[in-house]
Amino acid sequence: MTQDIVIKAENLDLTFQTNDGPIQALKDVDLEINRGEFVSFIGPSGCGKTTFLRVIAALEHPTGGSICVNGMTPDEARCKRAYGYVFQAAGLYPWRTIAGNIKLPLEIMGYSKEDQNKSVRKVMELVDLEGFDKKFPWQLSGGMQQRASIARALAFDADILLMDEPFGALDEIVRDHLNEQLLKLWSRTNKTIAFVTHSIPEAVYLSTKIVVMSPRPGRITDVIDSTLPKERPLDIRDTPEFLEIAHRVREGLRAGHAYDD
Amino acid sequence: MKSVFPILTVVAAIIAIWYAGAVWMNSQWTLDQARRAGVELTLPEIIRDTMNQERATLPAPHQVVAEIWKTTAEKKITSKRSLIFHSWITLHATLWGFALGALIGLTLAIFIVYSRVMDMSVMPWAIISQTVPIVAIAPMIIVVMSSMGIQERLVPKAIIAAYLCYFPILVGMVKGLRSPDAMQLDLMKTYNASNRQSFWKLRLPSSMPYLFTSMKIGIAAALVGTIVGELPTGALRGLGARILIGDQFGPPIRIWSALIMASILAGGLVAIVGLIQRITLKRMGMNQ
CATH class of the missing domain: 1.10.3720.10 (MetI-like)
Structure with a gap:
């Protein structure tokens, strides 16, 4: 069963040296993420959820403990292009069309022209953006831009998708729609997704595992395995089961804040 | 097309200031000449003179345009005066x-x-x-x-x-x-x-x-x-x-x-x- 563990963190510590002295962004973080899981990280600002995602992506380096991604160090995994990363802002290049933006990682990774086009067609279909390939980013709405950036992260078919508050800047209606789409995409592709969010309903609706974090120092206070079925219509959010999990998340967040007025 | 009017206004203002400057700067020479000749000049006469001096301190716009025309269109481009x-x-x-x-x-x-x-x-x-x-x-x-x-x-x-x-x-x-x-x-x-x-x-x-x-x-x-x-x-x-x-x-x-x-x-x-x-x-x- 060990090969099913995609991400494994043990006693992970990360301390930033700032002008105001050291800041402990992560302390004693232990976590295992299995293949095909959808894991949400939730917590207030400064709890280290984004930092943890960046450690998985080798954009930050831990100061203590160990972390494995696909059985390698994060740096090796990055070099092997093990993951696609979606940032809070879509960050599409204004000088490239949507198709051009999705091709960007493929060009860098040296795909042939033919494979590039094939891949672009496939992922644009996955995020429901067919027919928009020749449009420029400014011609698309914020939600569509974010979908294009998800397509860009999926283009090179990495099996891990790291998402850092990808829908944080969008309004609730668009967000609901994208959440639904993301679940469909996840069940179709079987990717392992690590998802950072501020929103309790979003975390509960999407995840198979919810990691509740709290700040100063950033640490995990609760890990909740979701009992919701894999098939989730939007109105599952009104069921007692859903509300119970949401309640437990809220309790976890409150506990983390108890001594922090 | 909307921008034509403001652009022309600015150009017209610059030319007007240029003309006014030409009158002001060149009138000194006109008045000196008149004093030496012992004649009194009326204002229109002074202005007319300042417009066409051969060695004007500040040549009027039409003089400059004429000079540019003379040294571009009317000269061969290989000429050292072109x-x-x-x-x-x-x-x-x-x-x-x-x-x-x-x-x-x-x-x-x-x-x-x-x-x-x-x-x-x-x-x-x-x-x-x-x-x-x-x-x-x-x-x-x-x-x-x-x-x-x-x-x-x-x-x-x-x-x-x-x-x-x-x-x-x-x-x-x-x-x-x-x-x-x-x-x-x-x-x-x-x-x-x-x-x-x-x-x-x-x-x-x-x-x-x-x-x-x-x-x-x-x-x-x-x-x-x-x-x-x-x-x-x-x-x-x-x-x-x-x-x-x-x-x-x-x-x-x-x-x-x-x-x-x-x-x-x-x-x-x-x-x-x-x-x-x-x-x-x-x-x-x-x-x-």
Whole structure:
């Protein structure tokens, strides 16, 4: 069963040296993420959820403990292009069309022209953006831009998708729609997704595992395995089961804040 | 079309101020002449005289236009009295200087963006280079060039032009190449992109708006540099030489027509860069 563990963190510590002295962004973080899981990280600002995602992506380096991604160090995994990363802002290049933006990682990774086009067609279909390939980013709405950036992260078919508050800047209606789409995409592709969010309903609706974090120092206070079925219509959010999990998340967040007025 | 009216208003205002200035500055000579001749002049007579003096301190616009017409359309372009001939000499050196300056500015900017050592060691000197008055450097460059056996006047002029124009391009491109934010650079990192790839695919395209803006400033600076390079003694050709000769020996109208010609040239060059900018950014989809 060990090969099913995609991400494994043990006693992970990360301390930033700032002008105001050291800041402990992560302390004693232990976590295992299995293949095909959808894991949400939730917590207030400064709890280290984004930092943890960046450690998985080798954009930050831990100061203590160990972390494995696909059985390698994060740096090796990055070099092997093990993951696609979606940032809070879509960050599409204004000088490239949507198709051009999705091709960007493929060009860098040296795909042939033919494979590039094939891949672009496939992922644009996955995020429901067919027919928009020749449009420029400014011609698309914020939600569509974010979908294009998800397509860009999926283009090179990495099996891990790291998402850092990808829908944080969008309004609730668009967000609901994208959440639904993301679940469909996840069940179709079987990717392992690590998802950072501020929103309790979003975390509960999407995840198979919810990691509740709290700040100063950033640490995990609760890990909740979701009992919701894999098939989730939007109105599952009104069921007692859903509300119970949401309640437990809220309790976890409150506990983390108890001594922090 | 809406913009035509304000533009014409400004042009009309400038011409009106110019005419008023011509009356004011040239009337001194008219009054002196009248006093010597012992005649009283009425105001309309004074104004009429100030419009058509042969050696007017400030020639009226129509005189300058007539002079430019006479020295462009009515002269063969190979003639040494043709302003087109002189403009071409200046333009030629300006373009060489601009090409050289753009190349230097761009190369230094790339080194500065990628190397902290270069940033700390080169940037202060680039700034100092621009605090030295160009009129002090220009004669030295000309003397050094001729002592090296380079008789062609084009070379020192282009170097002086490059000296003035590399700086705005350097500063603009350092800013431009640094314009991608941390997120976009992180994204490149997640693709495991090489420095070369993130330069060609991210930094260079991001810097395009900065490149064109700084090239507009740079090409105007190159023209100024070339004209300054034509001022020191010895130059007989080029707009700078025309200005100097007009200043010392000829009637002021020669300076004025050369000045107007220089500004037309500068305006044209900036407009051409602007046009290339519009076309390029449009093709890049950044024209919103």
